[in-house]
Amino acid sequence: MLSRVADSIYWMNRYVERAENVARFVDVNLNLLMDAPIGMQQQWDPLVVITGDQKIFKERYGEATADNVLRFLTFDRSYPNSVISCLRAARENARSVREIISSEMWEQVNAFYLMVKEAADNGSLSDLHSFFPEVKMASHLFAGVMDATMAHNEGWHFGQLGRLLERADKTARILDVKYFILLPEVSDVGSPLDDLQWIALLKSASAYEMYRKCQYRITPIGVTKFLILNREFPRSIQFCLLQAEESLHNIAGTVTGTWRTSSQRTLGRLRSELDYTTIDEVVQAGMHEFLDNLQSRLNDVGHKIFDDFFSLQTV
Template sequence: MLSRVANSIYWLTRYVERAENIARFIDVNLNLLLDSPAGTTQQWEPLVITTGDLPLFKERYGEATAENVIQFLTFDRKYSNSILSCLQLARENARSIREIISSEMWEQVNAFYLMVKEADPDQSLSALHEFFTQVKMASHLFAGVMDATMTHNEGWNFGQMGRLLERADKITRILDVKYFILLPSAKDVGTTLDEIQWIALLRSASAYEMYRKCQHRITPTGVVEFLILDRDFPRSIRFCLLRSERALHKITGTPGGTWRDPGERALGRLRSELDYLTIDEIIQKGLHEFLNDLQIQLNGVGNQIFKTFFALEPIH
């Protein structure tokens, strides 16, 4: 497969997944607004902090109000990681490989982009909650259409790997939002408000019902363990890494448990670390510190995959 084609499929799925996860990101706070007791103020700056783009936001928007943060993360064409920008890039990648992907995939990513492009940025917060639900469903529909209409070959596996690595990264950031929201109000730990926040976080990751099936009580350690270490829940970080590694080995033909290139080594090493990690070790290290380290390692995996498969070496 041409590296150009592989790169486009990989980024097509990453951008669609990124758009969905930014919607989940904002949904953390919208769910909290809808569920919290009257008079509870919500913080919006943590959402921007966890993107790493707070200086850019401050320069362009100033105060981190609900309206400003939602505009920046959702509709801002000049911000490369807004939902609208991600879908525009996904559409461009899809257009460049229309002969490789199915017509249904093209139609869905095009419809998804147009839905967001034509949305009203000034709608009410409750209407925005519905809008972000539609964004998530449109992403699910794209993933389902891809699985049902594209041959599960090398290209499909590049797409799987892109989607799952993006998801793992954004789940770390969704968990980090909770950390930053909690910082100014440690007195709320263990209170009803604290539990409401953890429930909102689970709902934002579409994890609430699945969590309750294996845990009866909402506890911080239980939620963190489920979203990081669960082997079977498709939005847990461990699940994403397991399936990403499987897709990578399908592409290379390297037997599981071994590696031949730096991408396989970086991904296999990170996946095996999570296999033997306990929730107590994560808490002992500090959740924020652990998540920050995990994001750095996930970036490292992405860089190694780029160098191995997509970077074009000049011919001498």
């Protein structure tokens, strides 16, 4: 019973967070194109790269045009990581544990899905400038309702764990894409276009205002340090790992009666290494290499969590 409930709450929150993150990426890109210099080539392929599903996209759509990417990431019901597919999966997971979660949580995730389904059924891409902010706000409402109406027991901690690991992964992905392929030419580094894209990256993580309150200038080093190593901003990788480790600690002690599970050791090792990592060391090692390794290790944490908790045989 515990294994089923934990799995459903964990994935319900991962899917809601994933839908929000997809909405963030696309919304920021739409706004970036409006602010970009006249004649600049539109870049939609990086949004597909962030998902890691370039092969699926190429097979189904071919060229990365605005319409193709928007439909793929938003309303493609056969693509499991589109906004509508994530919300459908989140609602199904919520349905399976309705006796555990609060009625307010179920009502919110159900309303969230129906809002996205109505937009998908209409099939129009013309109102997306208002649609994506609504997706982000609905995700925030779900997280707030969960915090306010669900007992903060192991079920709540599993939800937190799913949300935080998904968030850390997506922050790493958008940073990796920026460093690896986003700029069209090397000569654009340090240009106004470069600054515009770093600002867009911060906005995709709702980090622009908080970054400017901490630092005056937009610099590549400053932005990457803020999004990787800041211990106070809710969407930074280090903050996510700190909070995820705390939830995992509470889960392990309650569910297994031990404080030394394989997932704890894996997550704790990664979090502690970040504690003693400097941004200079990250740059020296290679930003792409560092972020690629980080994503692999986050995936390993997810596998260990499955082995420790979700694959348990009920007695």
